[in-house]
Amino acid sequence: MNIHRRKYTHLFFDLDNTLWSFEENSLGAMQLTFSQFCLESQGVDFLSFFNIYSKNNRLLWEDYRNGKVIKRDLMRLRFQQTLEAFRIVGIDPLEMNTFYLTEMPNQKCLVDGTPELLDYLKRKGYSMFVITNGFREVQYKKLKTSGLDGYFSKVFISEDIKSPKPNKEIFEYAVKSANARKVASLMIGDDLHADVAGALNFGMDAVWFNPENKTDCEEPLKKNHSKNLMYRVHTLAGLTQIL
Known part of the structure; x- marks a missing residue:
C-alpha cells in the first residue's frame, strides 16, 4: 500500500467482485438454471458445466469490451458454446440466458465487509458512485436486491455510456x-486492468482490491503513472486506512 495520502471527496466503486460477490452469486444462479433445464438428467456434471461456461463467458466479455461481439451474441454464445461442449441439443441458449439473468440479480451474497465499509464511508461523508461494465437491466437489480443502491448517488454503466x-x-x-x-x-476495484489501469490512464488515483494477494499480474501498470497514486488492499476493511 502506498504510504502517501491524498484528500478524497468522491469515491467510484466497481461492483462485481468488489462489493457484490459475482463468483458466489453466479454459481447460485447457474445452479438454478442447471436445474431448470434438467441438465443433470442428461448426465452433465454441474461443476464441469459451470467451469466451461465461466471460461466462455470471460473470453466473450473480453471480445465485447474490445468491440468484437455485440451484446445479443455474447448472451447467446456463452450458453451455446457451453451446450455444444457437452453435445447437448434441444435447448435454446437465449432462453437459458434469459432464465440465468433473471435469477442472477436475485442472489444477495456480498464481498466480506461490504456493508461495514459503506456504512463507515457514509458516516465520513464521502460521495459514492458505481462504475460498472455489466448490463444495465442486471446491474440495477443487483444493487436494489442486495440493498446497496441506497449508498450511491449515481451508477455509471458502460452499456449506457457506450x-x-x-x-x-x-x-x-x-x-x-x-x-x-x-x-x-478515487477508483476502487478488483480488476487490475479495467479498474486500476483504466483509472490511472485517465489520471485518477486508484485502489486495487486484491483479496487473493496476487503478485505477478501488474503488467498493465508498467506505464508511467508518476502523478497518480495506486494503493493495494487485501480486504475491504483495509480501505479505512486510506479513507
Whole structure:
C-alpha cells in the first residue's frame, strides 16, 4: 500500500467482485438454471458445466469490451458454446440466458465487509458512485436486491455510456457527471486492468482490491503513472486506512 495520502471527496466503486460477490452469486444462479433445464438428467456434471461456461463467458466479455461481439451474441454464445461442449441439443441458449439473468440479480451474497465499509464511508461523508461494465437491466437489480443502491448517488454503466472500462471515456463521463475533481476522486476495484489501469490512464488515483494477494499480474501498470497514486488492499476493511 502506498504510504502517501491524498484528500478524497468522491469515491467510484466497481461492483462485481468488489462489493457484490459475482463468483458466489453466479454459481447460485447457474445452479438454478442447471436445474431448470434438467441438465443433470442428461448426465452433465454441474461443476464441469459451470467451469466451461465461466471460461466462455470471460473470453466473450473480453471480445465485447474490445468491440468484437455485440451484446445479443455474447448472451447467446456463452450458453451455446457451453451446450455444444457437452453435445447437448434441444435447448435454446437465449432462453437459458434469459432464465440465468433473471435469477442472477436475485442472489444477495456480498464481498466480506461490504456493508461495514459503506456504512463507515457514509458516516465520513464521502460521495459514492458505481462504475460498472455489466448490463444495465442486471446491474440495477443487483444493487436494489442486495440493498446497496441506497449508498450511491449515481451508477455509471458502460452499456449506457457506450464505453467500457478501461476506456478513459467512462471515467471522464463519471467524474464530470458527479461534479467531482479528478484530483479528489478515487477508483476502487478488483480488476487490475479495467479498474486500476483504466483509472490511472485517465489520471485518477486508484485502489486495487486484491483479496487473493496476487503478485505477478501488474503488467498493465508498467506505464508511467508518476502523478497518480495506486494503493493495494487485501480486504475491504483495509480501505479505512486510506479513507
